[in-house]
Amino acid sequence: MAKRKRLAVPDPSQIAAPETKAMDIPIGYAPDHMKRRAPIADVAGQAATTAALETVAGEMQAAREEGRLVQKIPLDAVDAAHMIRDRITIDPEEMATLEASLLARGQQTPIEVVETTPGRYGLISGWRRISALRSLAQRGEGPGNVLALIRKPDTASDAYIAMVEENEIRVGxxxxxxxxxxxxxxxxxxxxxxxxxxxxxxxxxxxxxxxxxxxxxxxxxxxxxxxxxxxxxxxxxxxxxxxxxxxxxxxxxxxxxxxxxxxxxxxxxxxxxxxxxxxxxxxxxxxxxxxxxxxxxxxxxxxxxxxxxxxxxxxxxxxxxxxxxxxxxxxxxxxx
Known part of the structure; x- marks a missing residue:
């Protein structure tokens, strides 16, 4: 019959302190060097970001094409005489009030234009606003640009209707x-x-x-x-x-x-x-x-x-x- 070996109790002074293991870390916390993302998660995140950017770019392009995107264009690039204007005269007091408002608050409402040639535009509506902005620019008191919606009217009659409707609503x-x-x-x-x-x-x-x-x-x-x-x-x-x-x-x-x-x-x-x-x-x-x-x-x-x-x-x-x-x-x- 095999002889059993007697085990001795180890000397505590000879036992080294145990190394810190992952299980010794408080629950719910992990150091940065231990954090890992699965490759599939990285791929999915990049795909979602790309899709979101493409959606935004598509919406921006659609808004531009449909004339819903407000753009900043040079005052000198707009031909205010592109159409026969329905408003023949402007009251000096009204213009002074408009200029003061533009100086104090900036341009709040964009004008409407149609692109006649690349980089050149014909005014549809907003004659008072662009006149006031040009007056301010000549005196060095305003910007040399104007906020505009670049429309694409199907016909000339659509442009005239838009001009009349805008003036009927704003100033009869x-x-x-x-x-x-x-x-x-x-x-x-x-x-x-x-x-x-x-x-x-x-x-x-x-x-x-x-x-x-x-x-x-x-x-x-x-x-x-x-x-x-x-x-x-x-x-x-x-x-x-x-x-x-x-x-x-x-x-x-x-x-x-x-x-x-x-x-x-x-x-x-x-x-x-x-x-x-x-x-x-x-x-x-x-x-x-x-x-x-x-x-x-x-x-x-x-x-x-x-x-x-x-x-x-x-x-x-x-x-x-x-x-x-x-x-x-x-x-x-x-x-x-």
């Missing part, structure tokens, strides 16, 4: 300016005729409003070249001029010559001249220089008005198709 145009862009867009061949231009440019307007714009077309055609202050032609005064022009074409030539020779310096002077012409009186340049300014009123016109219970009748040479359309639209939109 006068009826003279509205009629001017209708006539101008037809003259440029953007629309086939005034009716198409009117219904396209002001599609969102009421029928009564379109009828009034249509009534201003004879005023634009006859006096357009010498109306310096469209704001002087209020709705009421302009409609009176339109009625008179259609009833007496020769009167329009006389008024045209008066405007050309007098060249009124202010809207008040221009309104006074037109009012005097309607009343058959003479015009003095002293109006607007301290003299009382007569309020525009609709003068007596070759229209006979008769009424009875439930009936109102208009007759006479001045009762034109345009006037009848305007009255019909007014009655239709009337709210009792």
């Amino acid at each position: 145009l006068s009826y003279f300016e509205r009629a001017s862009i209708v006539a101008g867009s037809v003259r440029e061949g953007v629309f086939r005729n005034e009716k198409e231009a009117l219904n396209s440019l002001f599609a969102a307007a009421s029928r009564a409003k379109r009828s009034k714009i249509k009534s201003f077309l004879p005023v634009v055609e006859t006096l357009g070249a010498y109306v310096r202050h469209p704001s002087a032609l209020t709705e009421r005064l302009g409609l009176a001029v339109s009625t008179r022009l259609q009833a007496e074409p020769d009167w329009g030539k006389r008024l045209y010559n008066r405007l050309r020779k007098a060249d009124p310096a202010t809207p008040e002077d221009e309104a006074a001249l037109i009012q005097k012409a309607l009343e058959g009186g003479s015009y003095s340049k002293k109006v607007g220089q301290g003299a009382a300014k007569p309020a525009p009123t609709i003068p007596a016109s070759p229209i006979t008005v008769s009424r009875s219970k439930g009936t109102l009748r208009l007759s006479g040479p001045a009762v034109t198709e345009d006037l009848m359309d305007a009255v019909e639209a007014l009655v239709r939109d009337w709210k009792t």
